[in-house]
Amino acid sequence: MPPPLSSIKSGVTNHQRFELSSDTFAGSLCRALVIAGVGFFLISLFLVSHSNYSGQSELLSPLQRIWVSSYQDESESRTNISHIVFGLVGSVNGWRDRRPYIEAWWQPNVTRGYLYLDVTPPEDLLPWPSSSPPFRVSEDNSKILEITKHDATMVRIARGLLETFREGDEGVRWIVMGDDDSIFFLENMVEVLSKHDHNEYVYIGGHSESILPNVIHSFDMGFGGAGVAFSYPLAAAVVPRLDDCIKRYPMIYAADQMWQSCLADLGVYLTAQKGIHQIDLHEDISGLLSAHPQAPLISLHHPEKVSPFFPFLDRHQSVNHLFKAAKLDQSRLLQQTICYERKSNWSISVSWGYSAHIYESVYPKSILQKPLETFMPWVKDVPPPLYVFNTRLLSTDPCQAPHVFFFHSIDKVAGNQILSIYGRAGSRGLPACPVTGGHSADHISKIRVFSSPAKLEANSRECCDIVRLDGNMAELKYRACGKDEVVA
Incomplete structure (x- = not known):
């Protein structure tokens, strides 16, 4: 059957009318979506620029989390x-x-x-x-x-x-x-x-x-x-x-x-x-620096109010000496790591870049993390408690008194390792611990510590092994602690 005359005159079929109306609808929809998208983007920019105002509506928080946070991640670099x-x-x-x-x-x-x-x-x-x-x-x-x-x-x-x-x-x-x-x-x-x-x-x-x-x-x-x-x-x-x-x-x-x-x-x-x-302390703070909390070292104050950090240097030289280690690896500086030599019943505590202590007894981390009280409080002649942290009193008991070593030198070495060396501060002047087998550490004059150059994440810990005991030298190697590894 031939098409109606009206269709022939206009040159447009019903099917074509449907196609035209569909195209018009699609174009209108696209324009609406573009306008909505631009509006949404502008709102997001507004929220970003006002995100630090404490009076911001809580109703907008989900929107910020979904849209704005990703914009901030891309537009703001990490703090440097x-x-x-x-x-x-x-x-x-x-x-x-x-x-x-x-x-x-x-x-x-x-x-x-x-x-x-x-x-x-x-x-x-x-x-x-x-x-x-x-x-x-x-x-x-x-x-x-x-x-x-x-x-x-x-x-x-x-x-x-x-x-x-x-x-x-x-x-x-x-x-x-x-x-x-x-x-x-x-x-x-x-x-x-x-x-x-x-x-x-x-x-x-x-x-x-x-x-x-x-x-x-x-x-x-x-x-x-x-x-x-x-x-x-x-x-x-x-x-x-x-x-x-x-x-x-x-x-x-x-x-x-x-x-x-x-x-x-x-x-x-x-x-x-x-x-x-703050270092509101007096005299020798080596006990504190040798048992630093598990946190990055950020600052030290009052260097003139305490003894030099290293007993063989003056105050200015001591600060520069500490920065020799800091320049190679600040993330580990003063972080305490503990090894055990089970045959000799030794505990070796290392404050990386500062000191090492050998105890002729096996002590868990919970004990060795308490600083030795080598220092005095800011205000003298006051009754205890004196400090905002727990301490250990100095002792002449050969099972409790450590052999003390201080940071001597540091360098990068083969095998993608950092080698820090600690030298004996002096003779302990005590006999061997009698209750742990009498295994004296008097002959150890140097401790070598190998650590990774990779950054230590803040508030994380490392473990270590004694890999060599040779004559007057002990050699330690840091490693990642095993899952739920107990240091005791």
């Missing part, structure tokens, strides 16, 4: 040293002696930050060395001091945070405040800070090792000389309010407690981090 700015506060009089401490860890053209001095450096300190942080002269704080009667140095330290922030460095995720005798281990610091969300309000620090300073100031405070880290958004919130906060607390003496009080008023509290060491 360029994202950190240091604010270090010192004095011209102290700089001559403390300069070597900073220059041991400061990396010119890599590390960012400023040294705030009390006055302009005299001519004998100029020209200012490029191996040191660029200096600034602290602002005049006389107006605040007239009101609060604070200690001038403490206010200058507290306002160092404000002055560091106002330098206006770009791409900053963290501001770390410290003193001119603070010693930082940058690779470990970056590793720890990268675990935290720099877009949030984060305040990271460490406690004093001695109980009394924590009681006098606060257990909720990060002690400033050891280093206090402020996420950039937190610093941005504190800085406009800092002067008013200092005025609000005329009864507070210490700068770091001023920060802690200001942050508490904002509802921000300390994230305590092991490995940040």
Whole structure:
């Protein structure tokens, strides 16, 4: 049957009409999807740019997790040293002696930050060395001091945070405040800070090792000389309010407690981090450094208040000697690993890059992880408890007193290994332990330790084996611990 005349006149069949209408519908659908997609993308960008606001609606959180988090992962690199700015506060009089401490860890053209001095450096300190942080002269704080009667140095330290922030460095995720005798281990610091969300309000620090300073100031405070880290958004919130906060607390003496009080008023509290060491101690801290907690070494403070880290070197030389190991492997520095020589009933405890101890008895990790009390508390003549950690008392019992060895040298060797060598500090002056077979370790004068150059993950552990005992030398090799391996 021929088609209707109307169809012939128009030249369009019913089938063709259906095809045209389908094409029109498909085009409209595509345009709608494109518009919706663009709108969704713009919303995602908005959420990314406002993701650090604490008032963000909880209803949007699932959307952020699905869409925005992947955008952030691609657009934000992992935290590195360029994202950190240091604010270090010192004095011209102290700089001559403390300069070597900073220059041991400061990396010119890599590390960012400023040294705030009390006055302009005299001519004998100029020209200012490029191996040191660029200096600034602290602002005049006389107006605040007239009101609060604070200690001038403490206010200058507290306002160092404000002055560091106002330098206006770009791409900053963290501001770390410290003193001119603070010693930082940058690779470990970056590793720890990268675990935290720099877009949030984060305040990271460490406690004093001695109980009394924590009681006098606060257990909720990060002690400033050891280093206090402020996420950039937190610093941005504190800085406009800092002067008013200092005025609000005329009864507070210490700068770091001023920060802690200001942050508490904002509802921000300390994230305590092991490995940040205020070193509120006196005399020989080798016992502490030989039994470091299972955490990256981030800082050491007060090197002038304690004996040199290594008894055969002065203080400046000791810091540089420690950095010989740090430059090859910061991730293992001071991390404690324990081996056993079962035939002789020996325990060998190694604080990598610092010391090794041989005990003529078999002791489990739970015992050897407690520092030997070679040191004294920050404030003397106070009743116990003295420290915020457990200790072991020094003993002349030959079964309890260790043979002590200190880090001597380090190098990369064949087989993709790092070899660190530890030499005997001196004669123990005691007989062999009688209850474990009388196997003396007096003849051992050197301990060689082989470790992997691969980075040790933070808060992880390693085990070791004694692979050789030959004459006056013991040779140890680190390895990964077996699943649920017991060190005892």
